Amino acid sequence: MTASALLETAALLGLFVLAGGGYGSLYSAGRLWSRPALIRAGGICWALTFVLALTIAIHTPLDPGWKLLILASAVVYAVIPPLTWRYLERLHDEQEPHQ
Amino acid sequence: MYRSQKLSLRYYTAAVALFGVMIVFGLLSALYYLYPAMLYNVFDFHMSKIMHIDTLVIWLLMGFLGAVYWYLPKELGIEVEGMWLAELMFWIFCVAVAIVALVFVFVQYGSANEFSMWFINQGRKYVEAPRWAAIGIVVVMAVFAYNVIATCIKARKMTGIMWVLVLDLIPLLAVYLDAFPAVTNMSVDLYWWWWLVHMWVESTWEVLIGCVMALVLMDVMGTSRRIVETWLYIEVMLVLGAGILGLGHHYFWIGTPQYWLGIGGFFSALEPLPLLGMVVHAIYDAGTHRMKTTNQPAFFWITAEAFGNFIGAGIWGFMMTLPQINLFSHGTQWTVSHGHFAFYGAYVCGIIAVLYVAKQQTSGVDMLAGRAWKWGFGLLNFGMVGMVMGLLLAGMAQAFYGRAIGGSTLMAFTSASENAWFVSGMWARLFFGFVFAAGYVVLVYDLLTAPKRVPVTRARLEPA
Amino acid sequence: MDIQDPSFWRAGAISTTLVMIVVLAFLSVDSMSVISVGGRNVPKYDVINHQIGYAYNWSRRADVPVIGGLEPLFGKTVTEAQATDLMRTGKLVIQSRACMDCHTIFGNGAYYGPDLTKSWLDPAWPQIWMPMTGKTTREDAMVEFLMHPDKYPTWSRQMPNLQLSEDEARATVAYLKWLSAIDTNGFPANFGQSGKQP
Numbered sequence: 001m002t003a004s005a006l007l008e009t010a011a012l013l014g015l016f017v018l019a020g021g022g023y024g025s026l027y028s029a030g031r032l033w034s035r036p037a038l039i040r041a042g043g044i045c046w047a048l049t050f051v052l053a054l055t056i057a058i059h060t061p062l063d064p065g066w067k068l069l070i071l072a073s074a075v076v077y078a079v080i081p082p083l084t085w086r087y088l089e090r091l092h093d094e095q096e097p098h099q
Numbered sequence: 100m101y102r103s104q105k106l107s108l109r110y111y112t113a114a115v116a117l118f119g120v121m122i123v124f125g126l127l128s129a130l131y132y133l134y135p136a137m138l139y140n141v142f143d144f145h146m147s148k149i150m151h152i153d154t155l156v157i158w159l160l161m162g163f164l165g166a167v168y169w170y171l172p173k174e175l176g177i178e179v180e181g182m183w184l185a186e187l188m189f190w191i192f193c194v195a196v197a198i199v200a201l202v203f204v205f206v207q208y209g210s211a212n213e214f215s216m217w218f219i220n221q222g223r224k225y226v227e228a229p230r231w232a233a234i235g236i237v238v239v240m241a242v243f244a245y246n247v248i249a250t251c252i253k254a255r256k257m258t259g260i261m262w263v264l265v266l267d268l269i270p271l272l273a274v275y276l277d278a279f280p281a282v283t284n285m286s287v288d289l290y291w292w293w294w295l296v297h298m299w300v301e302s303t304w305e306v307l308i309g310c311v312m313a314l315v316l317m318d319v320m321g322t323s324r325r326i327v328e329t330w331l332y333i334e335v336m337l338v339l340g341a342g343i344l345g346l347g348h349h350y351f352w353i354g355t356p357q358y359w360l361g362i363g364g365f366f367s368a369l370e371p372l373p374l375l376g377m378v379v380h381a382i383y384d385a386g387t388h389r390m391k392t393t394n395q396p397a398f399f400w401i402t403a404e405a406f407g408n409f410i411g412a413g414i415w416g417f418m419m420t421l422p423q424i425n426l427f428s429h430g431t432q433w434t435v436s437h438g439h440f441a442f443y444g445a446y447v448c449g450i451i452a453v454l455y456v457a458k459q460q461t462s463g464v465d466m467l468a469g470r471a472w473k474w475g476f477g478l479l480n481f482g483m484v485g486m487v488m489g490l491l492l493a494g495m496a497q498a499f500y501g502r503a504i505g506g507s508t509l510m511a512f513t514s515a516s517e518n519a520w521f522v523s524g525m526w527a528r529l530f531f532g533f534v535f536a537a538g539y540v541v542l543v544y545d546l547l548t549a550p551k552r553v554p555v556t557r558a559r560l561e562p563a
Numbered sequence: 564m565d566i567q568d569p570s571f572w573r574a575g576a577i578s579t580t581l582v583m584i585v586v587l588a589f590l591s592v593d594s595m596s597v598i599s600v601g602g603r604n605v606p607k608y609d610v611i612n613h614q615i616g617y618a619y620n621w622s623r624r625a626d627v628p629v630i631g632g633l634e635p636l637f638g639k640t641v642t643e644a645q646a647t648d649l650m651r652t653g654k655l656v657i658q659s660r661a662c663m664d665c666h667t668i669f670g671n672g673a674y675y676g677p678d679l680t681k682s683w684l685d686p687a688w689p690q691i692w693m694p695m696t697g698k699t700t701r702e703d704a705m706v707e708f709l710m711h712p713d714k715y716p717t718w719s720r721q722m723p724n725l726q727l728s729e730d731e732a733r734a735t736v737a738y739l740k741w742l743s744a745i746d747t748n749g750f751p752a753n754f755g756q757s758g759k760q761p
Contacts, residue, residue, distance in 0.1 A: 001423055001424075001426075001427070001503070002503065003499045003500075003503035003504045004499075006424060006427050006428075006498060006499065006503050007495055007498070007499055009423075009424060010418045010419060010424050010428065010495070011418075013417050013418050013421070013424070014414050014415070014417065014418035016417070017371045017413050017414045017417045017418075018410075018414050020371065020375060021371075021375060021378060021409050021410070021413065021414065024375045024378050024379050025378060025382065027379075028378070028379045028382035028383060029382060032382060032383070032385075032386035033386075061423070062421065062423055063423065065361070066364065066368070066421050066423070069365065069368055070368075073368065073369075073371075073372065076372060077372075077375065080372060080375050080376055080379070081375070081379050084376045084379040084380060084383075085379060085383065087566070088379075088380060088383045090567060091326055091329065091567055092326065092387065094567055131675065131720075132675070135719045135720040135721065136719070136721075139713075139721060139723060140713060140723045140724055143665075143723040144664075144665055144673075144675045145661045145662075145664035145665045145673065145675070145723075146661075146664075148664050148665070148673050148675070149661060149664050208659055208660050208661060208725060209659050210659060210728070210731070211652050211653075211655035211656040211658075211659050211660075211731050211734070212655060212659070213655075215655070215658075215659040216655075216658065216659070219659070220658075220659065220661055221658055222657065222658035222659055222660065222661035222662065222663065222664070223658060223663070224663055224664065224671070224672055224673065227661060227664070259569060259573070281654065281655060281658055282654075283647075283650050283651050283654045284598070284599070284600050284605065285654070285668055285669070285742060285745075286598040286604070286605050286669075286745060287595070287598055287599065288654075289668075289669060289671055290591075290594065290595075290598060325569060328569045329567075329568075329569040329572055332569055332572035332573045332575065332576045333572050333575075333576075335576040335580070336572060336575045336576040336579045336580075339576070339579060339580040339583060340579040340580070340583060343580070343583035343584060343586075343587055344583055344586060344587060346587065349671075350594070351748060351750070352669045352670055352680075352747045352748055352749075352750035353598075353669045353671070353747065354597075354598045354604045354605050354669070354745045354746060354747055355594050355597065355598055355604070355748075356593065356594055356597045356603075356604070357748055358590075359590075359594075360748060362590070422748075426749065426750060426751075426752050427752065429670040429750070430667040430670030430671070430672070430674060430678055431674060432674060434674070435674060502751065502752065502753075503752070503753070506751075506752075506753040506754055506755050507678060507681070507751035507752070507753065507754050507755075508677075508685050508686060508687065508754065508755050509677045509682075509685050509687040509717075510686070510687055512676075512677035512678070513677075513717070513718050516720070517718075517719075
């Protein structure tokens with residue numbers, strides 16, 4: 001890997017997780033305060049996550065196995081926040097119905 | 100207040116004091132990079148670094164012990180068994196730490212023989228303490244394990260959290276036995292050393308802090324036991340599921356077989372996924388419990404922990420964990436950047452939260468709020484973020500100029516270390532190190548100041 | 564199966580952990596056979612009697628150590644037992660002086676000094692220290708430097724004098740030579756190949 005590819009790839013990998021985190025945070029904040037705009041902003045963040053994964057797959061010299069793993073995790077990122085949120089709601093509704 | 104809670108306060112005091120010592124030696128270590136002639140042949144970088152990193156391990160460990168001694172009687176409803184032994188151990192622990200520190204400062208190192216290993220310096224990163232002191236730590240941990248298990252037996256009560264804690268004590272103690280050998284073969288030495296370092300830091304400690312956080316969540320936010328236990332099990336499953344073989348990311352370059360590149364890379368690449376779930380969880384909890392919490396500082400530190408963990412371990416870890424990147428980033432300030440952020444996010448924030456829990460309960464106020472803690476929170480977080488950004492810059496310059504272009508030789512290392520990007524990164528780290536230190540001073544001031552009595556009803560109605 | 568029930572996750576936590584521990588145990592047994600002295604990646608200690616190089620291997624896509632013909636350390640061939648004794652002392656020097664709290668080995672340690680994994684092969688020995696110390700061989704220059712680092716400053720960060728005896732210094736040099744012969748999956752990359760990138 002060349003020196004400039006090294007830094008570009010590392011930066012893309014970091015941004016990829018950051019965008020995923022941004023999606024998770026915005027989605028959750030949107031659900032918490034019932035703000036569809038925030039959920040939409042979260043969706044844009046996830047789209048960014050996916051674009052970054054594609055960029056990593058096309059642009060960087062990483063081995064194909066890693067590229068596949070990153071693309072797959074971009075898809076998994078999409079479902080983690082809604083699934084976690086739904087699970088938490090169900091868990092809390094069942095445990096603390098009076099609240 | 101239970102007797103074990105009084106012991107807990109002593110452990111917290113010792114932990115906070117050592118936190119301060121850690122910061123002092125951290126600042127000193129940072130200064131060597133900018134003033135390399137400082138204290139030359141008197142007290143050199145390696146000793147300062149040992150003090151910084153060993154006090155880190157000890158203060159976090161003392162924080163964990165304090166947190167467990169705090170919650171154990173509350174959880175089981177009886178006083179902790181064998182308290183006199185636990186109290187004795189606390190003093191032995193403190194005296195041993197003081198002796199080791201004095202030996203490190205004044206004797207520093209010995210000759211290449213077993214005597215040095217037993218009484219001066221073992222020279223293995225994180226576990227430099229001489230063997231007699233390492234035995235001391237084993238004894239302290241064994242007594243701690245005895246306290247926990249004997250109290251469970253006496254109380255005839257086992258909660259889910261206690262099961263996880265008790266089972267976690269076994270590997271916690273077992274892997275520490277690896278602090279003793281001086282294996283000649285460096286590859287084998289580092290193989291087992293990583294069991295100790297990784298299994299403590301990325302597995303057993305994670306589980307331990309998970310148990311402590313579960314207890315804090317019930318206490319501070321009033322979350323139901325069933326919920327916290329469910330989350331604790333999920334966390335243990337994810338932490339150990341990814342963490343045990345995540346050990347592989349330390350086995351890329353130590354002589355171990357090539358398959359570790361795949362295994363280590365794969366399992367550490369999975370690590371951000373559960374951390375993302377934890378961020379969602381933190382926001383959910385923040386939303387549902389914010390109005391109910393009577394301990395604002397603890398609440399904010401718990402929330403900071405979820406985000407810090409995601410950024411420090413998740414983002415910073417993912418940037419450098421794939422073998423193709425790690426080949427160049429490993430062993431540079433980039434690693435230091437990740438290490439600082441990950442330790443801070445995963446443990447420091449959590450321990451500070453339990454300190455505030457203790458503060459509220461010892462001072463007996465209904466509502467813990469005020470202004471000073473916010474300054475402490477802000478300065479510590481800002482200082483840490485600034486430090487890791489500076490270190491990241493320095494580390495990237497090293498990986499770029501020293502490794503990828505320069506080819507990792509002495510001259511490459513030297514010229515990368517004199518590169519303007521590297522030097523600016525080091526200055527930034529020093530500056531933000533002082534910001535962090537200022538945050539520590541405010542934290543200590545706030546912890547020691549009696550809280551204002553705020554009527555809880557009004558405080559609860561304040562907007563979120 | 565109710566995912567709301569803690570016992571579901573308890574079972575998950577226990578089974579996942581057990582599976583991972585078993586896998587790790589198997590991998591550790593295999594790894595030990597590879598990294599024991601004389602294993603596939605870690606040469607016997609008497610490799611110090613040989614010339615050691617480091618070259619890019621296209622099929623491995625990594626730099627690997629190359630063991631060449633005889634080139635005894637300090638001009639004297641050692642037996643396996645003598646080499647083992649040297650290594651034991653060398654490792655104790657590295658621990659007793661806390662070398663890895665400034666330097667790294669295989670990238671592990673502290674980052675104030677350069678990495679020592681391939682330090683035996685560093686061009687700085689013939690280029691800088693042999694002329695500086697007036698020694699005619701790499702190993703003699705290394706011994707002289709290790710015993711009196713304060714006499715041979717090369718840049719602003721200087722190694723402190725850690726009071727190494729001559730025997731300790733020679734054992735350390737032997738240890739560093741052996742280290743350079745370990746197959747580290749290509750770490751560090753491009754060693755000594757400034758500007759040339761594969």
